Structure formats: C-alpha cells, structure tokens
Amino acid sequence: MPPKLDVIPALRVHQAKIWAALALLLILYLPTTGWPALSGLNPAQVKTVLILLLAAVLWVSEWLPLFLVSFIILALELLWLTPAVAELGHTVSDALFFAPFFSNIILLFLGGFVLSSIMQKAGLDARFAHWILRVTQGEPATTLAGIMAACAFLSMWMSNTATTAMMLTMVLPLANRLRADTPFRVGLILSIPLACNLGGIGTPIGTPPNAIAMSYLATKGIQVSFLEWMILTLPFLLLALTLLWFALLKVYPPGTDKLAVWQVEAEPLKARQWISVGIFVITVLGWLIGGQFGLKTGTVALFPIIAAFWLGILDQGDFRALPWDVLFMVAGGIALGVAIDITDLGTVIVGWLPSSGSFQMLVGILVLVTALLGTVMSNTATAGLLIPLVVSLSLPTNQLLVLILAITLNCSTAMILPVSTPPNAIAFGSGVIRVGDMARMGTLMVVLGVVTAFTIGPLYWFLIIN
Known part of the structure; x- marks a missing residue:
C-alpha cells in the first residue's frame, strides 16, 4: 500500500x-x-x-x-x-561574534520592518496601489507602468513578498476581466514579482543583501548614508524598470484590450492613519538627512519602533509577527565575515581570486557567480556568502565599493526561476504564468544586471564616489 x-x-x-x-x-x-x-x-x-x-x-x-x-x-x-x-x-572576545546579531544594520532593518507593518496595518499600501490604478484609467500600457511603479516604490520600503501578495490580490481581478487568450494577461501578472524584486535595489532597507553590503562596508571604514545609497542605485532601478516595461509590452502585447478599473471611493484618512503617515515621513527624512546631524541609520530606526508601539499603532502580536528569521539570517552572514576577518583568511582569498589582474575581470567573474548563485538560492544567502569574501580583498576603497555594489545589484536581478525569490514563487502560484514566462523575463533581468554591473555601473559609481 x-x-x-x-x-x-x-x-x-x-x-x-x-x-x-x-x-x-x-x-x-x-x-x-x-x-x-x-x-x-x-x-x-x-x-x-x-x-x-x-x-x-x-x-x-x-x-x-x-x-x-x-x-x-x-x-x-x-x-x-x-x-x-x-x-x-x-x-x-565572544562579543565579536555576538555583535552582528544586534548591530546598527540589524536595527536599521528592524525599523524598516516596523515601517512595513505600519503601512500594512493602516492600509496605506493598499490606498497607494488603488490610487495608481485609478490614475491610469485602464489604458493597458499606462496601467502596466503604474502597477510596476507601485510595486517598486512599495518594495523600497516594505517586504517585497508582502507587496507581491497584496498587488496580486488587487490585480488578479483586473487580469481575469481580460480575454483568457490575451498575452497581456500574463504580462500584467508577471510584472508584479519582477518589479517587486527590482524595487529592493533602491533603498538600504529594500532587501537584506543591501544591509549585508552596508554592514561590511562599514567594517572597512566605508560609510554609505541612506541618501548616498539611493543616489548610487536609483538610476539602475529606473533603467531596469523601463526596460522591463518595454519588454513586457513587446512580448505580451495588449492589442485592443482595455482594463476595466473599478472606482473605489476613498474615505478620509483617520487619526491612526495620519499618525502612521507622520511616523513614516519623519523616519524617512531622518534616514535621508540624519547623517548630517551625526545620527546613524540604526539610531533613526529606533523612532518608528518606539513611536509605533508607544502610540498603539502596532501591538505585541505585530511585534511577534515581524520577520525575525530574515534579521537572523542577515546577522549570520555578517558573523561569517567576522570569522574571515579575525583569522586573516582574507589574505589567502586574495591569492584565490584574480585581484592582481584586471579589475574589470574581477567584476565580471563575481557578478556572473552572483547571478548563478542567486538563481538557485536565496539572494540573502548569496550576499552572505560572497560579500564577506570580497571585503577581504586588498583593493582601494573606491574599487571595493564598486565591487560590493555590483554584487548587491546582481543579487536583486537574479530572478529566473519560481524558486529564485519569494515574489516569484507567490506569482507562480497564481496559475496565470508558466515557468517559461518567468525564465524569459527573468533572464533578461539577469543579463541586464550583469551587463550593467560590468559596463556603465562602474563608470557611474566611480564618477559619484570621486
């Protein structure tokens, strides 16, 4: 039996x-x-x-x-x-290994998770998404652009997994109103996980690899502020989103189809929602300009944590529901780097990697390895493995920063398979898209990430750094 x-x-x-x-x-x-x-x-x-x-x-x-x-x-x-x-x-000291589990970067990410919970509990994320759909008025190309913009923007500040789940709930009814055989229906749903994956590039709290990168850069005395990170990464986020939008319209054309976007009567914001907006705005401003007043990003992150629970916007159940597993996974990657540093293993790694040769060759090898690993495993795990090795290389400060940025960028663009990222898995579960659809557009994003990190990326980053 x-x-x-x-x-x-x-x-x-x-x-x-x-x-x-x-x-x-x-x-x-x-x-x-x-x-x-x-x-x-x-x-x-x-x-x-x-x-x-x-x-x-x-x-x-x-x-x-x-x-x-x-x-x-x-x-x-x-x-x-x-x-x-x-x-x-x-x-x-044991404290060296314990420190990564509650470092400045971990506190920054914890503040980001609290902001995400505030937005979700107050319904601010859904309001923003509804507003985007209402503005586009059902015109296919504009609606696709609006959905991608909403996904990317929300994923800059909250979990891309939660953003994907919410946007799918809102967009699936729109897609179901289209003809079953129209290719645009597939493109519409496919845009959600891919745009959510890309959105994490834009801010330090957008995705865990960003936090790992900033943490290791700090150990080398390279301090990258919240605003500086956005300046270094936003152009590539916008480039990737634009190329993805054109590609989706080309491969999955809407034809004469038009989306029937329902009108939702927006109720005035309630007091709790206004307080949530205030906490969000003050926190983001603190991250953007706090460095000018000597405030670390982790210190600023204490504000939304204290304010949200003190004012009753969030409760103990919300605190328990925070994605602690992600925080501890990031901390483990940082602790791994501590071991590499204190044992001087980095001096050995220098001999394993072609650091004495062309810097462009080193960038090319590492971004290809990142893209390959990121396709078959978690992008956080990929960053946790590669970034500790890279920071151990004896490179000038500007080259080290460029190399870390290139790896981090490719962690976010590795999205070929349904298992590559949680947003991919959630969207694949809708039954609308196939593995081939995801692989086609995901491969485009991987190629874009590799080419960008190998060509115009270093040129732009060196220009900004210098």
Missing part, C-alpha cells in the same frame, strides 16, 4: 535534517584528517573555511531553515573556532 500523501513531505523533512546532520559531522571530522596540512592554512583558517562551506551547503540545499544556519554559524564560531584562534596567541 503506497504511503499517504501527507506522510511524504514529513519524510522529506526528516531526510533533509539527516543530510544536514551528516554535513555538520563531516565538517567537524575533517580537521582530524591530513587535509588541513595539505591546504597550507593554519587551524583557525581551516575551521573558518569549513564553516563557510557548511553555510553554503545548508543555504543552497535548504535542508534546514535559513535562519537556523545563522545560529549554527554562531555556535561553531564560539565553541569550535574561538579555541583555535586562541591557540595562535590571539585574544578573541
């Missing part, structure tokens, strides 16, 4: 956990073999490489929840790596 269907997923989960346990045991066993002596690395560097490999395997395979990998990294660093570093005569 075949096993029940609901038993099969449980068996797969148990098998995944067994594989994860075997991988951990293998990592712990390898230092006892003769391999470390052959590698030319000292014991602390060997263990750091093994922790890095274990994190890569677990992040790619998803045998364990991604946030749990961060705690495994922390545990191995405290219990396994620290004694090896001490044997080399170096004093290492």
Whole structure:
C-alpha cells in the first residue's frame, strides 16, 4: 500500500535534517584528517573555511531553515573556532561574534520592518496601489507602468513578498476581466514579482543583501548614508524598470484590450492613519538627512519602533509577527565575515581570486557567480556568502565599493526561476504564468544586471564616489 500523501513531505523533512546532520559531522571530522596540512592554512583558517562551506551547503540545499544556519554559524564560531584562534596567541572576545546579531544594520532593518507593518496595518499600501490604478484609467500600457511603479516604490520600503501578495490580490481581478487568450494577461501578472524584486535595489532597507553590503562596508571604514545609497542605485532601478516595461509590452502585447478599473471611493484618512503617515515621513527624512546631524541609520530606526508601539499603532502580536528569521539570517552572514576577518583568511582569498589582474575581470567573474548563485538560492544567502569574501580583498576603497555594489545589484536581478525569490514563487502560484514566462523575463533581468554591473555601473559609481 503506497504511503499517504501527507506522510511524504514529513519524510522529506526528516531526510533533509539527516543530510544536514551528516554535513555538520563531516565538517567537524575533517580537521582530524591530513587535509588541513595539505591546504597550507593554519587551524583557525581551516575551521573558518569549513564553516563557510557548511553555510553554503545548508543555504543552497535548504535542508534546514535559513535562519537556523545563522545560529549554527554562531555556535561553531564560539565553541569550535574561538579555541583555535586562541591557540595562535590571539585574544578573541565572544562579543565579536555576538555583535552582528544586534548591530546598527540589524536595527536599521528592524525599523524598516516596523515601517512595513505600519503601512500594512493602516492600509496605506493598499490606498497607494488603488490610487495608481485609478490614475491610469485602464489604458493597458499606462496601467502596466503604474502597477510596476507601485510595486517598486512599495518594495523600497516594505517586504517585497508582502507587496507581491497584496498587488496580486488587487490585480488578479483586473487580469481575469481580460480575454483568457490575451498575452497581456500574463504580462500584467508577471510584472508584479519582477518589479517587486527590482524595487529592493533602491533603498538600504529594500532587501537584506543591501544591509549585508552596508554592514561590511562599514567594517572597512566605508560609510554609505541612506541618501548616498539611493543616489548610487536609483538610476539602475529606473533603467531596469523601463526596460522591463518595454519588454513586457513587446512580448505580451495588449492589442485592443482595455482594463476595466473599478472606482473605489476613498474615505478620509483617520487619526491612526495620519499618525502612521507622520511616523513614516519623519523616519524617512531622518534616514535621508540624519547623517548630517551625526545620527546613524540604526539610531533613526529606533523612532518608528518606539513611536509605533508607544502610540498603539502596532501591538505585541505585530511585534511577534515581524520577520525575525530574515534579521537572523542577515546577522549570520555578517558573523561569517567576522570569522574571515579575525583569522586573516582574507589574505589567502586574495591569492584565490584574480585581484592582481584586471579589475574589470574581477567584476565580471563575481557578478556572473552572483547571478548563478542567486538563481538557485536565496539572494540573502548569496550576499552572505560572497560579500564577506570580497571585503577581504586588498583593493582601494573606491574599487571595493564598486565591487560590493555590483554584487548587491546582481543579487536583486537574479530572478529566473519560481524558486529564485519569494515574489516569484507567490506569482507562480497564481496559475496565470508558466515557468517559461518567468525564465524569459527573468533572464533578461539577469543579463541586464550583469551587463550593467560590468559596463556603465562602474563608470557611474566611480564618477559619484570621486
């Protein structure tokens, strides 16, 4: 008798956990073999490489929840790596490994998540989306542009996964009013996850790879303010959105179809909504100009957190519902970089990567690796793996910043498969789009990200930096 269907997923989960346990045991066993002596690395560097490999395997395979990998990294660093570093005569405090889990960047992202919750609970996100649809009046090309603009703008400030879910709820009824055989119906739905993926490029809180990038740049003394990040990235966000809009209209033309956009009578904003708007505006202004008054972005992020819960805009249930798993995953990637730094593994990595050759070649290799990894695994995990390696390179400050920006940009443009990003998976679940549709437009975005990061990206970034 075949096993029940609901038993099969449980068996797969148990098998995944067994594989994860075997991988951990293998990592712990390898230092006892003769391999470390052959590698030319000292014991602390060997263990750091093994922790890095274990994190890569677990992040790619998803045998364990991604946030749990961060705690495994922390545990191995405290219990396994620290004694090896001490044997080399170096004093290492546990606080070095704990610090990434509540750093300035983590606090910045926590403030961003609270802002996202405020917008959703007050219905401000839905109001903005309804306003966009009402302005476009159902003209296909204009409506598509409006939907993409709404998705990108909202994803700059709140979770792109939540934005995708909300916009799909609003746009699916519009798409269902079109003829079933019209290609524009597919293009309309496909635009939502792709625009949401791109929107994260625009602000430091838009997507976790941005936070990882800013955190590691700070460790090298490269401080990038909220406003500076937007200046460095917004042109590429606008370029990508424009190209995507043209491509969708070309591949999925609307023909003579016209969208029937319903009219929603907008009620006046209530007191709680006005307070929410005020918290949002003050926070964003603080992020944009706070640096001029010596305020760090994490310090500014305390305002929406305190104000939202003090004034009763959010409650304890909302606090528990915040995406803590994302925060801990980002922190794990940062902690991985700490290990690479204190063991001087970076000096070895310099010999592994072609840093002594052409800088353009280095950019090209790393953006291609980013695009490949980002297609098959989480963009946060991709950033957590690659950025710690890159910041260990002995490069001039401006080249290091350009390289980090190129990698971060390509983390957000890697969106070929339904599994590449949560927005892709949500949109694919609507049943309107196929894997081929997503792969076609996703490949275009990957190519754009790689080409941009290899050509006009460095030119623009060097111009702004200098």
